[in-house]
Amino acid sequence: MSTTAREIHLVARPEGPPVPGDFALVERELPDPGQGELLVRNLVISVDPYMRGKMAGRRTYTDPYELNAPMDGGSVGVVEASGDPAFPVGTTVLHGRGWRSHALLPAGSARPVNIRGDVPAGIYLGALGMPGQTAYIGLVDKAGLREGDTVFVSGAAGAVGGMAGQLARMYGAKRVIGSAGSPEKVAHLIDDLGFDAAFDYKAAPVREQLAEAAPDGIDVYFDNVGGDHLEAAIECANDFARFALCGSISGYNATEAPKAPRNLFQIVTKRLTLRGFIVGDDPERMGDFYRDVAPAVAEGRITLRETVVDGLENAPEAFISMLSGGNIGKMVVRVSD
Amino acid sequence: MSTTAREIHLVARPEGPPVPGDFALVERELPDPGQGELLVRNLVISVDPYMRGKMAGRRTYTDPYELNAPMDGGSVGVVEASGDPAFPVGTTVLHGRGWRSHALLPAGSARPVNIRGDVPAGIYLGALGMPGQTAYIGLVDKAGLREGDTVFVSGAAGAVGGMAGQLARMYGAKRVIGSAGSPEKVAHLIDDLGFDAAFDYKAAPVREQLAEAAPDGIDVYFDNVGGDHLEAAIECANDFARFALCGSISGYNATEAPKAPRNLFQIVTKRLTLRGFIVGDDPERMGDFYRDVAPAVAEGRITLRETVVDGLENAPEAFISMLSGGNIGKMVVRVSD
Numbered sequence: 001m002s003t004t005a006r007e008i009h010l011v012a013r014p015e016g017p018p019v020p021g022d023f024a025l026v027e028r029e030l031p032d033p034g035q036g037e038l039l040v041r042n043l044v045i046s047v048d049p050y051m052r053g054k055m056a057g058r059r060t061y062t063d064p065y066e067l068n069a070p071m072d073g074g075s076v077g078v079v080e081a082s083g084d085p086a087f088p089v090g091t092t093v094l095h096g097r098g099w100r101s102h103a104l105l106p107a108g109s110a111r112p113v114n115i116r117g118d119v120p121a122g123i124y125l126g127a128l129g130m131p132g133q134t135a136y137i138g139l140v141d142k143a144g145l146r147e148g149d150t151v152f153v154s155g156a157a158g159a160v161g162g163m164a165g166q167l168a169r170m171y172g173a174k175r176v177i178g179s180a181g182s183p184e185k186v187a188h189l190i191d192d193l194g195f196d197a198a199f200d201y202k203a204a205p206v207r208e209q210l211a212e213a214a215p216d217g218i219d220v221y222f223d224n225v226g227g228d229h230l231e232a233a234i235e236c237a238n239d240f241a242r243f244a245l246c247g248s249i250s251g252y253n254a255t256e257a258p259k260a261p262r263n264l265f266q267i268v269t270k271r272l273t274l275r276g277f278i279v280g281d282d283p284e285r286m287g288d289f290y291r292d293v294a295p296a297v298a299e300g301r302i303t304l305r306e307t308v309v310d311g312l313e314n315a316p317e318a319f320i321s322m323l324s325g326g327n328i329g330k331m332v333v334r335v336s337d
Numbered sequence: 338m339s340t341t342a343r344e345i346h347l348v349a350r351p352e353g354p355p356v357p358g359d360f361a362l363v364e365r366e367l368p369d370p371g372q373g374e375l376l377v378r379n380l381v382i383s384v385d386p387y388m389r390g391k392m393a394g395r396r397t398y399t400d401p402y403e404l405n406a407p408m409d410g411g412s413v414g415v416v417e418a419s420g421d422p423a424f425p426v427g428t429t430v431l432h433g434r435g436w437r438s439h440a441l442l443p444a445g446s447a448r449p450v451n452i453r454g455d456v457p458a459g460i461y462l463g464a465l466g467m468p469g470q471t472a473y474i475g476l477v478d479k480a481g482l483r484e485g486d487t488v489f490v491s492g493a494a495g496a497v498g499g500m501a502g503q504l505a506r507m508y509g510a511k512r513v514i515g516s517a518g519s520p521e522k523v524a525h526l527i528d529d530l531g532f533d534a535a536f537d538y539k540a541a542p543v544r545e546q547l548a549e550a551a552p553d554g555i556d557v558y559f560d561n562v563g564g565d566h567l568e569a570a571i572e573c574a575n576d577f578a579r580f581a582l583c584g585s586i587s588g589y590n591a592t593e594a595p596k597a598p599r600n601l602f603q604i605v606t607k608r609l610t611l612r613g614f615i616v617g618d619d620p621e622r623m624g625d626f627y628r629d630v631a632p633a634v635a636e637g638r639i640t641l642r643e644t645v646v647d648g649l650e651n652a653p654e655a656f657i658s659m660l661s662g663g664n665i666g667k668m669v670v671r672v673s674d
Contacts, residue, residue, distance in 0.1 A: 053606075060606040061576075226602060239398075248602040260597035265563060265585040267613035269390075269397040274611040276604035 045098035073098035126330030131159035147172035155224030231261035305329030382435035410435035463667030472500035484509035492561030568598035642666030
């Protein structure tokens with residue numbers, strides 16, 4: 001018996017914004033799992049900004065995606081056939097072979113997760129997954145958040161940004177400010193996520209809006225955007241402010257070198273610390289993350305909206321849309337029920 | 338009895354590179370020192386890059402210089418009349434009222450220093466003064482230098498840069514690379530200061546020359562220059578490299594916002610840490626600095642060349658020249674013998 005898997009392959013490396021033709025839906029027969037393997041039917045798969053980097057041909061901190069092969073990415077699925085007694089059929093698992101309907105994988109690369117009641121499977125791709133972990137590591141370890149800090153989060157209506165803002169509040173920030181790309185997202189930050197102030201970065205220069213939202217300056221900046229957001233944060237920073245640099249989505253689709261902040265000398269005069277980071281570098285902190293954050297998510301003190309796209313065949317469009325801001329909260333693709 | 342002091346006043350705020358007309362030599366009668374005051378005849382005064390910032394009208398980390406008043410700055414002088422028995426006439430002191438022939442100052446703001454044998458008074462303005470302290474704090478505390486690091490120092494033929502390179506070597510760097518602005522300075526770095534590699538940043542793009550000088554990348558960058566040097570250092574950085582940002586002399590005379598590095602996203606992918614700093618923030622480290630560095634200077638293991646200009650009236654020219662690279666090592670002005 002074999003299983004027909006549908007997979008999204010990268011067939012061309014995007015120049016500028018990805019287009020549907022960079023991807024192809026391919027069917028493949030998967031054999032039954034061997035000893036120590038699992039066959040998993042995916043429920044939801046993740047599309048994340050970092051994947052844009054892997055579509056380019058250069059190595060950054062991970063290898064690029066191969067052409068004409070299924071892409072990797074976070075996914076939650078159900079074991080359909082098992083070669084490992086620790087993972088009986090029916091077990092829900094988190095694993096790294098997304099972008100496909102079914103995955104054959106070593107049991108050691110899967111982690112069982114609890115899906116109870118109305119908890120959506122996607123929570124392990126969002127609030128309790130890589131985005132939540134990224135927000136936690138960046139805010140607590142890299143920016144060294146302290147009680148009473150004023151915190152600015154860019155791209156705050158995204159998965160990482162939304163978690164960063166809420167965690168800042170949970171850990172005692174005095175004031176949490178977010179930027180996002182539409183009035184609807186701004187309302188979401190204020191009304192749903194409890195930000196103290198938020199602004200639409202498309203409505204007026206970031207520098208002006210941030211100065212207005214942070215009249216006493218900022219102590220921490222969580223950067224998902226780069227470019228003019230980073231420049232504005234430097235301009236608005238208080239002495240000894242700490243920046244956690246997580247991403248630069250403003251530049252991911254750029255074909256020219258991005259415009260850069262022209263006020264970097266203020267890093268000296270204000271004694272700023274800028275720290276770039278990657279969530280995977282700190283696996284020893286994951287236990288602390290679950291201990292601190294899972295209860296808050298379970299109790300609803302922290303919430304992360306999902307933007308759900310149905311159907312594996314729509315995953316490329318979901319990804320393309322997410323890169324240009326088409327999501328609120330975590331963008332996931334529902335692959336099966 | 339009074340003393341006629343000659344003082345350099347700032348009479349206009351420079352636009353772009355300072356010109357002699359921005360300064361004026363002014364004579365002033367100083368009264369005898371009162372209780373707790375000292376009258377000091379200056380031997381040498383310091384001209385330093387940071388002073389350019391204080392000539393502009395904006396506050397950065399210190400107040401700007403006032404117009405039509407003597408500028409402040411490091412100086413070593415001799416007590417000529419004393420209102421404090423702890424500072425007898427003839428005591429050599431380090432103090433902050435440079436840019437003048439004689440200074441009247443509170444005894445509490447002066448520090449006695451030893452001038453013995455052939456030690457030039459200027460050593461307290463250079464190797465054992467603010468530049469040496471800056472190099473030490475930046476390299477040890479901010480960049481967290483470790484044994485085996487490859488270290489790049491920009492502006493390495495200046496006072497801070499020369500000290501940073503030599504301290505890197507003393508603390509166990511595997512390879513020390515410097516940039517400077519002339520073939521003569523490059524030779525000085527290699528032949529006199531013991532750098533492993535050095536290049537003339539005017540001869541070819543910094544990025545190319547740094548890549549050639551650091552085939553295995555850099556782990557620490559000590560930045561005195563900013564701009565294209567910072568961009569090249571980011572490009573050449575190894576994962577987890579640490580940058581101490583001390584200054585941006587490439588931009589001090591600029592009238593337009595400087596060009597900025599266009600590769601800042603590499604701060605994320607390479608997990609870099611950039612830390613701006615000001616030497617005065619860490620007074621508690623000065624004891625450690627003298628303990629570690631003074632013996633090395635006394636024994637000649639660390640040397641810092643002086644570029645000496647004679648005559649207070651030439652101090653503005655010395656300053657203007659230093660800003661455009663007219664010095665090797667520490668630029669000082671000899672005011673009296």
